[in-house]
Structures are given as C-alpha cells and as structure tokens.
Amino acid sequence: MFAKQEQLQAAAVKVELGLLGLDLDMIQHPITNVKSHSKNKRRFSDEQIRSLEVMFESDSRPESVIKQQLANELGLQPRQIAIWFQNRRARTKAKQIERDYNVLKESYDALSSTCESLKRENQSLRNQLQKLKSQLEMEHGNQPYGSNRADVNIGAMFDTNEKAALLFEGNDCLLSCDDNNRNVERRDEERVVLNMIEGTDGSLTSSEKWCSFESDCFLDESSCSSNWWEYW
Amino acid sequence: MFAKQEQLQAAAVKVELGLLGLDLDMIQHPITNVKSHSKNKRRFSDEQIRSLEVMFESDSRPESVIKQQLANELGLQPRQIAIWFQNRRARTKAKQIERDYNVLKESYDALSSTCESLKRENQSLRNQLQKLKSQLEMEHGNQPYGSNRADVNIGAMFDTNEKAALLFEGNDCLLSCDDNNRNVERRDEERVVLNMIEGTDGSLTSSEKWCSFESDCFLDESSCSSNWWEYW
DNA sequence: TTCTAATGTAATTGG
DNA sequence: CCAATTACATTAGT
Numbered sequence: 001m002f003a004k005q006e007q008l009q010a011a012a013v014k015v016e017l018g019l020l021g022l023d024l025d026m027i028q029h030p031i032t033n034v035k036s037h038s039k040n041k042r043r044f045s046d047e048q049i050r051s052l053e054v055m056f057e058s059d060s061r062p063e064s065v066i067k068q069q070l071a072n073e074l075g076l077q078p079r080q081i082a083i084w085f086q087n088r089r090a091r092t093k094a095k096q097i098e099r100d101y102n103v104l105k106e107s108y109d110a111l112s113s114t115c116e117s118l119k120r121e122n123q124s125l126r127n128q129l130q131k132l133k134s135q136l137e138m139e140h141g142n143q144p145y146g147s148n149r150a151d152v153n154i155g156a157m158f159d160t161n162e163k164a165a166l167l168f169e170g171n172d173c174l175l176s177c178d179d180n181n182r183n184v185e186r187r188d189e190e191r192v193v194l195n196m197i198e199g200t201d202g203s204l205t206s207s208e209k210w211c212s213f214e215s216d217c218f219l220d221e222s223s224c225s226s227n228w229w230e231y232w
Numbered sequence: 233m234f235a236k237q238e239q240l241q242a243a244a245v246k247v248e249l250g251l252l253g254l255d256l257d258m259i260q261h262p263i264t265n266v267k268s269h270s271k272n273k274r275r276f277s278d279e280q281i282r283s284l285e286v287m288f289e290s291d292s293r294p295e296s297v298i299k300q301q302l303a304n305e306l307g308l309q310p311r312q313i314a315i316w317f318q319n320r321r322a323r324t325k326a327k328q329i330e331r332d333y334n335v336l337k338e339s340y341d342a343l344s345s346t347c348e349s350l351k352r353e354n355q356s357l358r359n360q361l362q363k364l365k366s367q368l369e370m371e372h373g374n375q376p377y378g379s380n381r382a383d384v385n386i387g388a389m390f391d392t393n394e395k396a397a398l399l400f401e402g403n404d405c406l407l408s409c410d411d412n413n414r415n416v417e418r419r420d421e422e423r424v425v426l427n428m429i430e431g432t433d434g435s436l437t438s439s440e441k442w443c444s445f446e447s448d449c450f451l452d453e454s455s456c457s458s459n460w461w462e463y464w
Numbered sequence: 465t466t467c468t469a470a471t472g473t474a475a476t477t478g479g
Numbered sequence: 480c481c482a483a484t485t486a487c488a489t490t491a492g493t
Contacts, residue, residue: 042474042487061480083475086481091472094326101333108340115343118350125357132364139371275477275484293469315486318469323483325470 044084048074052081056088276316280306284313288320 044052051074055062062070062085064078071078276284283306287294294302294317296310303310 043489044474080474082480084473087473087475089480090482097329097333101329101336104333104336104340108336108343111340111343111347115347115350118347118354122350122354122357125354125361128361129357129364132361132368136364136368136371139368312486314468316484319485321469322471 044074044076048076052084052088056085060089060092061085276306276308280308284316284320288317292321292324293317 051070055066055070059066067081067085068078070076071081074081076084283302287298287302291298299313299317300310302308303313306313308316
C-alpha cells in the first residue's frame with residue numbers, strides 16, 4: 001500500500017546508503033514503537049507525547065539533565081528530546097501569531113464599534129448645534145433693528161480648540177477618508193481559509209463583522225496625526 | 233560529526249530496514265547535488281530552488297505534467313517536486329498570517345487615531361453646545377418677567393436622536409470603558425519576540441505606537457452594539 | 465476508491 | 480538556541 005515508491009527507488013537508495021550511511025530518521029522506533037501500527041516510523045507514541053507535553057507545560061525549555069532523564073524514561077535519544085522541544089516551541093510560536101491576530105481583530109472590531117458610535121454622536125451634536133444656532137439667530141432676528149445685541153458673534157464665543165467642529169455643520173464631511181476600511185476589507189478576502197484555533201467557527205473573519213462604516217470618515221491619516229483642529 | 237547515533241543504533245536500524253523498507257529521504261541528492269557542499273543530502277541546490285521559485289511565481293499549484301517536467305529538468309523525483317510545492321504553499325500561508333497581522337495593525341492604529349480625533353471633536357462640540365445653551369439661557373433671563381418666550385424648552389428643539397448628546401454636557405463620561413485598550417496592551421506583552429517580515433524593526437509592536445487613548449472611552453461594548461442613544 | 469490539499473511532525477542544516 | 484527546510488504522515492474533502 002505504501003511501498004510503491006520504495007520499490008521504484010530501491011536501487012538509488014542502496015547507492016545512497018553505501019555513499020552516505022543511514023538516515024537518522026529510523027533510529028528509534030523499531031523497538032519502542034512496535035506496539036501500535038507497526039508502521040509509523042516517525043511519530044512518537046501517545047504515551048511519549050503525553051509525557052513530553054506534560055513536561056513542556058511546566059517548562060518549555062528544560063535543562064540538559066531533564067532532557068536526559070526524559071530520554072531514559074521514554075526510550076528516546078536525548079537528541080530526539082531536544083529536537084522535540086525545539087519543534088514544539090516553534091509550533092507554539094506559530095500558533096501564537098494566529099492568536100495574536102484574533103485578539104487584535106477583536107480589539108479592532110470593538111474599536112470600530114466605538115468609532116462608529118462616536119461618529120453618530122458627532123452627527124447628533126452637530127445637528128443640535130445647528131438648531132441652537134438657528135434658534136439664536138431667530139431670536140436675534142426678532143430684536144428691534146439697530147439693537148446692540150445684533151453684534152453677538154457666535155464664533156467668538158468659542159476658543160480656538162472649539163471652532164473646528166463648526167465646520168461640520170450641514171455637510172457630512174470635509175475630508176474623505178476610508179483608508180482604514182479599504183485595508184481591512186482587502187485582508188478579509190485574503191485569508192478566507194485561514195486555520196483558526198480553538199473552536200473558532202470562522203465568523204470572526206466573515207465580512208459582516210468587519211468595520212461597517214459608511215464612507216464618511218472625516219479624517220485621513222495625515223490630518224489625524226497633526227491635530228488639524230488646533231490650527232483654527 | 234553526525235554519525236554518532238548511527239553507530240549506537242546500527243543494529244536497530246538494520247532491523248527496521250528489513251521490516252519496513254527504506255526512507256524516501258535519500259532518493260535524489262547523491263548524484264545531482266554533489267557540486268556544492270559534498271554532504272548536504274537534503275537541501276536542494278540554488279539552481280533548483282531558483283527554478284522552483286520561478287515556477288511557483290507563475291503557478292503555485294502546477295499540473296502533474298508540469299511537475300514531471302520540472303523533475304526531469306532539475307534531476308529530482310516528481311514526488312519531491314510535489315512535496316516542495318506543498319511545503320512552499322504552507323510557507324506562503326504562514327507568512328501571509330504575519331502580513332495580515334501587520335496590515336490589520338496598521339488599520340487599527342489608523343482607526344485609533346480617527347477615534348481619538350472623534351472623541352476630541354466630540355468634546356469640542358459638547359463645549360460649544362454648553363456655551364450656546366448658556367447664551368440662550370442668558371438671553372432668556374434678560375427677557376421681561378412673564379414673557380411668552382420664557383416657555384421655550386431647549387430640549388424640545390431636538391428630535392429623539394439628538395437628545396442623548398446633551399447628557400454629556402459638563403461631565404466627561406457616563407460609561408467607563410477601556411476594554412479595547414486592555415486587549416491590545418495585553419497582546420503587546422505576549423508577542424515581544426515575534427518574527428516580523430520584510431525589514432520590520434519591531435517598532436510596530438512597541439507600546440508607544442499602540443492606541444494611546446486615555447481611559448475616557450465613553451461606551452462599552454454592550455452599549456455600543458445597541459445604539460443606546462436611540463432610546464431617549 | 466483514489467487523489468490531493470491542508471495540516472502536523474520528526475529531523476537536518478546553517479546561523 | 481533558533482529559523483528555515485525537507486520529507487513524510489494523517490486527515491478531510493471531492
């Protein structure tokens with residue numbers, strides 16, 4: 001069943017054996033690992049894996065002495081123990097990247113919601129301001145002609161930090177910027193089949209949960225970084 | 233140098249050879265790969281890698297015919313070609329995860345700036361509203377006693393969507409929520425030594441560039457998702 | 465059933 | 480030690 005290639009390449013293999021000696025692949029298992037499937041040259045037994053995992057749990061980078069002891073207990077070469085821990089650390093790290101990604105994405109989604117809320121609140125505040133201004137102007141318009149109170153300048157009531165928002169009355173947006181969303185949506189397409197960890201059903205990468213802004217983001221990166229509103 | 237274990241396990245190895253046949257590991261290299269380092273059983277030559285990469289560039293999942301042709305050209309087994317492409321795709325995908333992470337983090341940072349700007353603009357708008365309201369009240373206070381205009385209700389000027397923001401006048405924040413930032417900062421600790429790609433100097437993971445909100449986020453996740461302001 | 469893509473794992477090499 | 484590779488195994492899906 002799985003001996004086809006061996007037969008095809010038997011001659012070449014023998015040449016190699018004579019030239020270079022034997023692979024390290026086949027050192028361990030013949031005696032210690034016959035119990036299960038007889039094949040399975042590589043692959044440590046479940047027992048061995050369990051012990052290794054338990055040890056890894058308590059110390060992912062054990063001393064040589066510990067590794068030697070493990071080798072004796074499990075019937076493996078110290079070299080194999082060392083390699084197992086190296087590979088195990090590498091696997092852990094690779095998984096960690098995905099975990100990091102998911103955590104960051106959750107943060108992003110939460111922040112996205114916050115941002116959306118802020119934008120709506122902003123719009124609401126602008127509407128209120130607009131109405132208050134209309135109210136004020138209307139009342140001033142009702143004053144007698146030539147009244148001293150006609151020279152009240154609404155803009156003058158605010159310090160420089162507060163004038164910027166007035167720009168937004170009426171029109172939705174001065175600067176158009178949806179760079180954030182473009183980035184994110186592009187990414188979403190790319191990793192459709194990314195292997196998620198620990199029972200994730202893939203909903204985290206579905207486009208519905210991504211930032212669902214409309215395209216009315218009012219700042220782009222350059223203006224964001226320079227506190228534009230302080231220049232008024 | 234690497235023949236120690238062979239000596240120790242020579243007998244076992246021979247038993248295994250007899251029982252299971254030979255590894256495919258050592259099929260190719262003896263003749264085709266002698267030129268460079270003499271040993272180096274595994275590891276394809278630079279020439280072979282170059283050709284494989286070129287082919288991978290144009291098609292990461294070539295037909296069997298193409299693989300057969302490549303095998304002939306490069307002096308490798310078709311099996312090795314197939315495996316190389318499999319592993320190459322796996323590597324590409326692993327890299328993609330890191331790329332995705334970096335792209336997402338950039339989006340996060342940009343969105344974070346936007347959010348911060350929105351919050352400041354919000355504060356500015358609230359301040360303006362406060363002053364306009366004071367202005368209105370002051371003018372009303374100057375009206376003669378018993379004037380009809382005293383019954384103007386400022387709150388009644390706004391529709392339900394706009395009343396919520398009035399709650400924020402004066403006090404910075406009703407609901408305290410910095411969950412987003414907690415998530416992100418925790419992650420930052422976890423992946424200090426993550427291997428970044430393509431000349432990244434690690435600054436992307438330093439805490440300075442992470443969202444630098446103060447803890448005055450005005451919404452928590454639950455209230456964000458339910459559009460709280462529409463309930464007023 | 466066979467084939468293959470995707471994933472996991474043991475081992476090697478080089479830095 | 481670590482990162483990158485190579486080869487192989489296993490599993491799922493078609």
